[in-house]
Amino acid sequence: MAKPGETLLAVEGLNSYYGDSHILFDVAMTVARGEVVALLGRNGAGKSTTMKSLMGAVRPRSGSVKLEGEDLAGRKPHRIAAAGIQLVPEERRVFGSLNVEENIVLAGVSAPARWPLDRVYAMFPRLKERRLSRGTDLSGGEQQMLAIARALARDPKIVLLDEPFEGLAPIIVHELVRTVHELAAAGQTIVVVEQNLAAALGLASRAYVLNNGHVVYEGTTAELRATPDVLHRYLGV
Amino acid sequence: MLNWANLVSQLFNGLATGALLALIASGLTIIYGTLGVLNLAHGAMFMLGGYAGWVVYQWTGSFALAVLGASAFLVIVGAILELVVIRRFYGRPGEDQILVTFGLGIVIVELVRRAFGSLSLTLPAPAWASGITSLGFMLYPTYRIALIGIVAAALLALYFVLYRTKLGLIVRAGIEDAGMVDILGVDVGKVFMVVFGIGAMAAGFAGAVNAPVVSLTPDGGDAILIETFVVVVIGGVGSFFGAVLGGLIAGEILSLTSMVDPAYSQFALFAAMTLVLVFRPQGLLGAAGRE
Secondary structure (H helix, E strand, O other), X not given: OOOOOOEEEEEEEEEEEEOOEEEEEEEEEEEEOOOEEEEEOOOOOOHHHHHHHHHOOOOOOEEEEEEOOEEOOOOOHXXXXXXXXXXXXXXXXXXXXXXXXXXXXXXXXXXXXXXXXXXXXXXXXXXXXXXXXXXXXXXXXHHHHHHHHHHHOOOOOEEEEEOOOOOOOHHHHHHHHHHHHHHHHOOOEEEEEOOOHHHHHHHOOEEEEEEOOEEEEEEEXXXXXXXXXXXXXXXXX | OOOHHHHHHHHHHHHHHHHHHHHHHHHHXXXXXXXOOOOOOHHHHHHHHHHHHHHHHHHHOOHHHHHHHHXXXXXXXXXXXXXXXXXXXXXXXXXXXXXXXXXXXXHHHHHHHHHHOOOOEOOOXXXXXXXXXXXXXXXXXXXXXXXXXXXXXXXXXXXXXXXXXXXXXXXXXXXXXXXXXXHOOOOHHHHHHHHHHHHHHHHHHHHHHHHHHOOEOOOOOHHHHHHHHHHHHHHOOOOHHHHHHHHHHHHHHHHHHHHHOXXXXXXXXXXXXXXHHHHOOOXXXXXXXXX
């Protein structure tokens, strides 16, 4: 029933606000099943707000977020999570007072389907070694692994990775990029926001560029690489 | 004047008071930690537990049923208050939450006064724990010894729920970051209702088991509310172990200073809280950054 290539997520006319400030203007995007899509733009372009709006952590004022045709816009995060969207937030938000395993188990508590712990640990052997360490005792890279592991434990239809490589040492970034590649190769649908343009373009097959809350470009990453004025104007490269 | 038997007896009193404060404070601290609401009606919950126990005792003549009935009643009262009132205040400023819970406390106290009058009521200790027990070096009321055991068992049960169950896992995570718990698919609204119910139950259970050693009055929760706040501040907001440690410390301070001069016991308690706030603002076992 679930064929790769068919539309999984369709976002239309999304408008979000922080208080009175209008942040997103009619954002539209589609993500096909099994696809990795990058969301690019400068700081403050609205990338994180888009991710939070898809998750319901920011409630969009208008527009639709359809997952397999079902409109999720306006629902609470736990209902959107139950439908199969899972955000890995920029701040990671690992539970510091819980140990690694408790963090993963908690994520799976309410999931309709979930990864067994062994499968999570097979993807992140480092987390298995640290399974009884508290969240606060983890390095930044380990926290990011845990944040991703927690999302995967819920076996989501689509994972939203918000700045997964931010502030991490290059060797850790390298390792995480490989992990995300493995996930993509296994058919996991991913939307990734990333400042590290090389990493983002290396992962994604298509990209959307946001500027001041508007989608100003969409295309394949190959096309984007060949469009230096977009890269220059909106991404400062 | 100062002799060993007296000192040990006061240490015992301190333990009994401290265990009770620990139980009440653990309810207050998990509510504040998870919901972010400082529940000024918590003393009224404690008082209500005593009265609910008294009512059930009149019907059944059973102390155990009185305690169980009071606990069950307070879970329901807590859950309903969360659903009907508290829930509407999560997005509002702290002052509003303080005012509404303070108001709820007054309403509950006055409803009890209207129903039962201001005269004090008494709930007898269960037959198996009445009388006096000789500990060899001193005589001590049997029920007070039993009370220490009962409250310790309740704290252990609370520990089990918090640290050995899925619900406890969700509550501990919710104390840290309720928004992330929601993102991970858990309906935090329901969890908040359960937490408020459990917190109210802890206070109500304490009120019921403490009833045989005090006289029940509608204002009986006022003093305990303030002491409970001090316990939470000393132990660290949102920390169950902090509430237990803070409760025991506060109990011993109250008890030992009243041996010297009861007039100074409250003063000593606040002095201890001030010291903690100066040297460790997050409380003895509180996480830094949650002050």
